[in-house]
Amino acid sequence: MDHFILYGSPISYFTGKVRAYLDWKRVAYREVLSSAEVYRDVILPKVGFPVIPVLETGRGEVLQDSTDIIETLEQHIGGPSITPAGGVQRLAATLLELYGDEWLVIPAMHYRWHHNRDWALRAFGELNAPGATPDEQWAIGSKRAGPFAQAAVLLGASTPEMQAAIERSYEALLAELDAHFQAVPYALGSRPSMADFGLYGPLYAHQYRDPASGALMRRAAPNVVRWVQRLESQTTPLGGDFLPHDEVPASLDPVFRRQMREQLPVLADSVARLRDWLAAHPAEPVPRAIGKHGFLLEGFEGERIIRPYSLWMLQRARDVYRSLEGADRERADAWLDRVGGQGFRLLPDGPRLRRSGLSVAEDR
Structure with missing residues (x-):
């Protein structure tokens, strides 16, 4: 694979994830806005629906979805792996990739559309019409950004x-990550993993x-800023090591406890809701959202859409867990118990899913 073209945007959540991976792996590519x-x-024409990032190879192959792009490239290009050997x-x-991709989207959308709205509208206008006047870009951005702006409310930021609550949770997370990155350069050592790119x-x-x-x-969170800048910089050394003895640093325990406390109940309820939806809609394609449900955050109850795609990401983590045997499983169970992950350990697996475009489908 060579002569890559990355179709994306500086303001795009998942373009940032892919770009950081390409830069760290020293992949030669050209980015097209x-x-x-x-x-x-x-x-x-190439993908069939409006989405970024999209990666095109010199052979005309088109990859879409940040996780699929990175996993595909990992299989075809050399250099240090971003996947730790230890289970x-x-x-x-x-x-942590599941957390970054599917949960931190809540504060990301809230802060963008409730604290950075004017800037974001101009940025969308500049992206979509780079040659237009500032007033024209504002008008275009206001029109184009509508669905993105609504995402903050749909994901749960619907009341003061x-x-x-979202801000309290996010600012506490920043403090937890700042303490970790003061001690460890990346999530799991001196080499970035999929955890880092998911959070990035x-x-x-x-x-x-x-x-x-x-x-x-x-x-x-100045240490988080320095971590961002390490991944943003194309001069970051290609190498480093994961911590020895399959260790997950204790400095990440508060982050995992937060994930298990906040995100896991939503995922568990989504599994049950999807199972019910499939029983009521046999042989129908799974939509991008299947209604709404309540969720708790910092002692407050909100409402958010149920996104089956999150369960495809959960399935990947469950697959890793179920693949562990013997001493590896024992150590994983002990670690999960340490970070409040008993619910993940005992979580019943939902219907088997495969990714299908922007959504997922039951893998029959």
């Missing part, structure tokens, strides 16, 4: 109480780059 013309002339570290990395998507594209969010991060 996803303007309205690029969507019309390239992305829709417990591999599970931890997959769980829930917005305040929201923490770079929305929270570091957006002005109000970036000011908060620089003030409250």
Whole structure:
């Protein structure tokens, strides 16, 4: 694979994840901004639906979905692997990717659309019409950004109480990550893993780059800022090691406890809701959302859409866990118990899913 083209945007959550991986692995690529013309002339004809990032190879192959892009490249290019050999570290990395991709989207969307809205509208206008005047870009951005702006509400930031809860949770997470990155350069050692790239998507594209969010991060979490900059820089050394003895650093325990406390109940309920939906809609394609459910955050109850795609990401983590045997399983269980992950350990697996475009389908 060579002569890659990355179709994406600086303001895109998942483009940031893929770009950081490509840069760290020293992959030669050219980035093309996803303007309205690029969507019309390239992305829709090649992919079939409007989405970024999209990676095109010199042989005309098209890859879409950040996880699929990175996993495919890992199989075809050399250099240090981002997948730890140890089973417990591999599970931890997959769980943190799940957390970054599917849970940190809540504060990412909330801060962008409730604290950085004017900046974001201009950025969307500049992206879609780079040659337009500032007033034209504002109007275009206001129109194009509508579905993205609504995402904050759909994901749970729908009331002042829930917005305040999201901010308390996120700012506490920043403090937890800041303490970790003061001690360890990346999530699991001196080499980035999929955990880092999963966390980088929201923490770079929305929270570091957006002005109000970036000011908060620089003030409250300077070690997180330095971690972002290590991954952002193309001069970051290609190498490093994961911690020895399959160790997951204790400095990450508060982050995993937060994930198990906040995200896991939502995933468990989503499994049950999807099972019920499939029973009521046999042979129908699974939509991107299957209704809404309640969730708890910082003592407040909100409502959010149920996203089956999150369960495909959960399935990947469950696959890693179920693959562990003997001493590896014992160590994984002990680690999960340490971080409040008994619910994950005992979670009944839901219907088997495969990714299908922007959504998922039951793997019959």
